[in-house]
Amino acid sequence: MMERLDVFRALADSRTDEIVVMTMTATLQWPLVSDHPLDFDFLAFGMGHASDFGMGLALARPERKVIVLKGDGGLLMSLGSLVTLAQYGPENLIVLLLENRTYEMVGGQPLPARADFVALANGAGIHGGGATGNGKVERIADLKTFQSELPRLLDEPGPHFVVMPVLNTYELPAVHHSDHAGRIRRLRDALAVGEPGATTKE
Amino acid sequence: MIADPAPIADRAAFGASARRTIDEIVRLGFTHVIAIPDSESRLLCEAAAAHERLSYLTPCREGEGIAIAAGLWVGGAKPLLVIQNTGLMEAGDALRGCGIGPRVPLQMLIGWRGYAGASQGKQPVDSAYPYTEPILDAWQIPYEHLMSNDDIGVIASMDEQANRTSKPAAVITGWKFQP
Numbered sequence: 001m002m003e004r005l006d007v008f009r010a011l012a013d014s015r016t017d018e019i020v021v022m023t024m025t026a027t028l029q030w031p032l033v034s035d036h037p038l039d040f041d042f043l044a045f046g047m048g049h050a051s052d053f054g055m056g057l058a059l060a061r062p063e064r065k066v067i068v069l070k071g072d073g074g075l076l077m078s079l080g081s082l083v084t085l086a087q088y089g090p091e092n093l094i095v096l097l098l099e100n101r102t103y104e105m106v107g108g109q110p111l112p113a114r115a116d117f118v119a120l121a122n123g124a125g126i127h128g129g130g131a132t133g134n135g136k137v138e139r140i141a142d143l144k145t146f147q148s149e150l151p152r153l154l155d156e157p158g159p160h161f162v163v164m165p166v167l168n169t170y171e172l173p174a175v176h177h178s179d180h181a182g183r184i185r186r187l188r189d190a191l192a193v194g195e196p197g198a199t200t201k202e
Numbered sequence: 203m204i205a206d207p208a209p210i211a212d213r214a215a216f217g218a219s220a221r222r223t224i225d226e227i228v229r230l231g232f233t234h235v236i237a238i239p240d241s242e243s244r245l246l247c248e249a250a251a252a253h254e255r256l257s258y259l260t261p262c263r264e265g266e267g268i269a270i271a272a273g274l275w276v277g278g279a280k281p282l283l284v285i286q287n288t289g290l291m292e293a294g295d296a297l298r299g300c301g302i303g304p305r306v307p308l309q310m311l312i313g314w315r316g317y318a319g320a321s322q323g324k325q326p327v328d329s330a331y332p333y334t335e336p337i338l339d340a341w342q343i344p345y346e347h348l349m350s351n352d353d354i355g356v357i358a359s360m361d362e363q364a365n366r367t368s369k370p371a372a373v374i375t376g377w378k379f380q381p
Contacts, residue, residue, distance in 0.1 A: 046269055049300070057274070057276055059234070059270075060279040180303045
């Protein structure tokens with residue numbers, strides 16, 4: 001079990017030009033360690049769909065890694081996305097599943113206790129799957145291992161689906177919903193995206 | 203309470219050509235077709251999957267597809283969703299969160315399950331048909347109808363409107379696509 005903020009600090013220390021998409025309580029703590037134009041706060045964009053959004057981004061921008069920070073409660077809200085990830089997930093997508101076994105954002109209600117997220121991801125076909133067959137599923141349960149494996153995760157073709165048991169002992173900052181249209185356009189600007197419809201399949 | 207639908211004799215037609223519809227989609231510069239196939243859109247989906255200039259994805263549910271489409275748009279691609287009215291209803295939170303709220307110009311071809319029977323004066327088998335247009339109206343999503351090859355221009359209208367307003371827009375397809 002890892003302290004979530006320590007996980008974020010380690011990731012922020014190693015992150016360079018990757019897009020980081022975060023949702024739910026990760027949106028409250030990631031800004032404590034990172035202020036980057038390629039950070040994207042997905043809160044209130046659709047429950048359970050942060051990794052789907054991240055996959056779309058990764059498909060559109062194959063030259064750039066996309067890291068998604070989402071919780072296990074969110075995964076349960078769109079469990080089929082594991083199968084979609086296994087079918088189409090591109091090599092540049094990394095999903096870090098922050099497993100805290102609760103719906104933390106809405107009060108800490110417990111998740112169904114018997115769900116095994118590594119088994120679910122494997123059952124969906126992610127390991128050995130994805131668009132090019134390089135998909136990997138793993139569980140990283142301690143900070144030292146995460147720090148040592150992070151360079152590989154950031155470099156190695158994926159998609160990567162990493163289950164990370166975490167807890168949080170810090171007081172969470174207040175939720176701050178604002179300017180969703182501006183938020184999404186700032187990310188487009190940071191990616192130097194022009195007017196809609198400018199790209200075609202190679 | 204949604205009223206029982208009246209017969210729609212003036213919209214009667216026999217469905218648009220899948221090939222011609224895909225040609226129009228490609229002409230308009232769409233890069234990805236994200237579809238949850240149904241019996242009405244089968245031929246359109248097959249044509250999209252086979253087209254060398256389109257990437258074709260079939261997620262498990264419509265909400266997933268909407269979020270994938272939003273990510274594609276942010277990354278500079280131009281996605282088109284092909285879903286059924288029932289899936290639209292399932293995907294309300296994703297459409298609100300990824301499209302309407304942040305003003306992402308998501309574009310959707312929506313299969314109108316129940317239209318064919320209703321257009322012949324039959325009572326719909328379920329509530330999917332009568333709720334479709336009121337739901338789009340409630341979400342302030344503009345739409346037009348694609349019923350035959352004569353209507354294929356509505357796809358360009360949807361594209362223009364979505365990009366001009368930077369909001370979602372839709373085309374409702376009432377009949378099964380033809381070859």
